[in-house]
Amino acid sequence: LQEMDHLQKKLDKDRDLIEFVGVREQYRNMKQLLELKRKRRMEKREEMEEDLRRYGAILNEIQSFSHIEPKKNTGKFIANYGAVETVNLASFVYVEQLQSDIENVTEEIMGLQGDI
Incomplete structure (x- = not known):
């Protein structure tokens, strides 16, 4: 026990x-x-x-x-930014179109060279 x-x-x-x-x-x-x-x-x-x-x-x-100081002139800053972006977009579209045209002309030249 x-x-x-x-x-x-x-x-x-x-x-x-x-x-x-x-x-x-x-x-x-x-x-x-x-x-x-x-x-x-x-x-x-x-x-x-x-x-x-x-x-x-x-x-x-x-x-x-x-x-432009964005903190003080917010409206002016936004307007300026919008204008610059619009120009950039237009430039981009223009360059893209030129590149497409160059590709088309290159294809035509290659086709004509093949025919000759």
């Missing part, structure tokens, strides 16, 4: 120890999870700050080309 009590106490002690280690491990896992979340938040913040710096640099570059 004494031996059974001793074994029961040992089992209880082992169970308590296992429970303690389990709780402690949970605490460690929670701590690691919180650290991981903090690290991800910091990485996301750094990415956003880098994007902000990049956008600021682009805005400064646009400002240096247009000589």
Whole structure:
């Protein structure tokens, strides 16, 4: 009977120890999870700050080309940007048409050379 009590106490002690280690491990896992979340938040913040710096640099570059400060003259900046984009689109369409014409003329020349 004494031996059974001793074994029961040992089992209880082992169970308590296992429970303690389990709780402690949970605490460690929670701590690691919180650290991981903090690290991800910091990485996301750094990415956003880098994007902000990049956008600021682009805005400064646009400002240096247009000589218009977008923050103060937004309407003028947008109108100027729209006009430039319209010219760029027209130029692109013109170059595309020229390229198509060149391809057609090249095909005609190759056909005529074949006939000769």
